[in-house]
Amino acid sequence: xxxxxxxSAPVSLVGKSPPLRACIIDMNNGVPNQGIRxxxxxxxxxxxxxxxxxxxxxxxxxxxxxxxxxxxPPRDCHIYLxxxxxxxxxxxxxxxWAHAYREFLDWxxxxxxxxxxASKGLFAVCFSYELSMVHFGIAKxxxxxxxxxxxxxxxxxxxxxxxxxxxxxxDRLFAWEHRSWQAVDLDEARLASLDGACWARESxxxxxxxxxxLAFKIGSSIKTTLFHPEADRPGALAWxxxxxxxxxxxxxxxxxxxxxxxxxxxxxxxxxRTRALTIPGWLARRWNAMAPLHGWCxxxxxxxxxxAVLREFGTPPGQGSGEPAGRLSIEPGEGG
Numbered sequence: 001x002x003x004x005x006x007x008s009a010p011v012s013l014v015g016k017s018p019p020l021r022a023c024i025i026d027m028n029n030g031v032p033n034q035g036i037r038x039x040x041x042x043x044x045x046x047x048x049x050x051x052x053x054x055x056x057x058x059x060x061x062x063x064x065x066x067x068x069x070x071x072x073p074p075r076d077c078h079i080y081l082x083x084x085x086x087x088x089x090x091x092x093x094x095x096x097w098a099h100a101y102r103e104f105l106d107w108x109x110x111x112x113x114x115x116x117x118a119s120k121g122l123f124a125v126c127f128s129y130e131l132s133m134v135h136f137g138i139a140k141x142x143x144x145x146x147x148x149x150x151x152x153x154x155x156x157x158x159x160x161x162x163x164x165x166x167x168x169x170x171d172r173l174f175a176w177e178h179r180s181w182q183a184v185d186l187d188e189a190r191l192a193s194l195d196g197a198c199w200a201r202e203s204x205x206x207x208x209x210x211x212x213x214l215a216f217k218i219g220s221s222i223k224t225t226l227f228h229p230e231a232d233r234p235g236a237l238a239w240x241x242x243x244x245x246x247x248x249x250x251x252x253x254x255x256x257x258x259x260x261x262x263x264x265x266x267x268x269x270x271x272x273r274t275r276a277l278t279i280p281g282w283l284a285r286r287w288n289a290m291a292p293l294h295g296w297c298x299x300x301x302x303x304x305x306x307x308a309v310l311r312e313f314g315t316p317p318g319q320g321s322g323e324p325a326g327r328l329s330i331e332p333g334e335g336g
Contacts, residue, residue, distance in 0.1 A: 004061045017295040019058035020047060020287075023077040025101075027085035027127045030068035034235030035125070035228065039081045042230060042275075046283045053297040066097040073104045077120065079286055080108065081279070084126030084228060089134050089141050089181060102135050105222075109136075109194070112221025117289040123282055124224040130181055132216075132224050137190050139183040139213055149178045150240060150249055151261045151271055154214055154227055160199030164285060165223060166215070168277050168304070171204070174270035176231035178239070182212035183226060195219050229278035233265050240265075277302055 022043045026036055040061065047059040064071035073080065092098050111119040124132050133139045154175050160166045166173070186198060196218045202210035215225045239245055240261060249258045264270045280302040288298040 004063070016056055017054065019060050020050065020079075021060045021062065021077040023062045023064065023073055023080045025073050025080060025082035025128065026063060026065045027067055027083045027131075028065075029085055029087065030065070031086055033084075034238055035083050035230060036063075038228075038230040038232050038235055038275075039083060039279075041232070042279050042283070043079075043081070046280060046287075049280075049284075049302075050287060050296070050299050053299050057296070066101055067092065070097050072097075072100045075107065078290060079120065079283065080122040081230075082122060082124040082128035084128065084178070087127070089127065089130035098131075101131060105132060105135050108221050109219050112219040116220050117285075118293060119221045120290075121282070121286040122222045122224075123279060124222065125228055125230065126179060126226060129216075129224040129226045130183070132218065132222065133183050136194060136218060138187060138194070138196065138216065138218070140185040141181050141183055144180055144182045144210075144212075146252065147178075147180045148210070149245075150253065150257075151175070151236070151264045152177045152227070153209070154200050155202070155204040156200050157198055159197045160215065163197070163199050163217070165217075165278065165282060166199055168281070169273075173274050173278075174264065175225075175227035175229060175274050176236055176271060177227050179226060182210065184211050184213070186213060191216075200225070223282055225278075229274050231271060232275055233272070236265055236271065273304060277304060 024036060024039050024043070028036065043061060044059070047057070051057050062074055062077055064073055066072070067085065105122075108120060108122045112121075130141050133141050151174055154173050156166050156169065156171050156173075161171060182202070191198065196216055198213055198216055200213075200215035202212040202214055212226060214227055215223075217223055240249065240258075246258065249261065284299055284301045287296065290296070291298050
């Protein structure tokens with residue numbers, strides 16, 4: 001377990017509100033990746049946003065690694081971001097870390113039952129989504145016929161279009177996907193018993209582009225997506241433009257689709273917009289619901305601004321980066 005602390009004022013300040021405690025649950029099993037960096041930068045960006053209204057606020061980021069280090073998520077954080085990771089959602093199911101994570105899921109769900117929207121909250125991504133599906137019995141996790149990876153469309157259900165999380169996107173958004181599993185056979189009775197809702201799926205008609213369910217709310221405290229709303233341009237490029245992965249995408253989807261994916265990374269209405277509004281919007285809503293309990297001042301929800309979004313997402317080639325337009329540049333040693 002690692003703790004990083006960012007202080008804006010002396011700790012001894014009288015009457016100071018409590019720090020924001022954010023927990024990153026790293027499910028990568030020790031494998032280098034881009035996702036944890038992306039989650040951390042989203043937390044730090046939100047902290048800077050919150051400090052505009054709360055100048056004395058401190059931030060504490062707790063980083064736990066259950067699968068490889070056996071860390072147990074603490075119970076004293078306000079927000080939890082649980083990452084993707086390699087392998088099957090059934091790997092290590094009987095190991096102590098998996099038991100502890102299932103207990104954590106039950107605990108955070110019960111927090112929502114007790115406190116409603118003002119409770120501590122969890123946003124679970126990809127591998128963590130798969131674990132939540134299995135644990136709560138909402139849908140069946142099964143292997144996909146082929147691996148799905150790259151920039152892909154995500155289609156909102158009717159409930160998703162009415163939700164705070166996905167309402168800003170209308171009926172579709174674009175997201176980074178990298179998975180070999182899919183969630184199918186929704187148990188609607190079980191979902192209803194958990195005060196849950198399915199908010200997104202792989203195909204508009206539920207079949208033509210894939211059968212997987214892609215996003216859920218579970219009670220008041222859990223939001224979860226099978227795709228990666230945290231992905232930014234540098235992270236996506238580090239993966240998609242590497243020779244091995246580029247060839248894999250071309251073999252799976254064709255060169256035309258591969259080139260379209262590269263152009264998509266520079267489209268502010270696609271991946272950049274998903275990163276700018278999804279998790280930051282969730283963070284703002286959780287913060288505002290908890291604010292009266294902790295003496296915090298509320299913050300405005302993120303507003304889509306193309307220039308600011310691209311600056312946060314990663315500058316496209318030829319737009320102030322010193323990189324010629326049309327050329328891809330990847331730092332040595334970056335992983336996908």
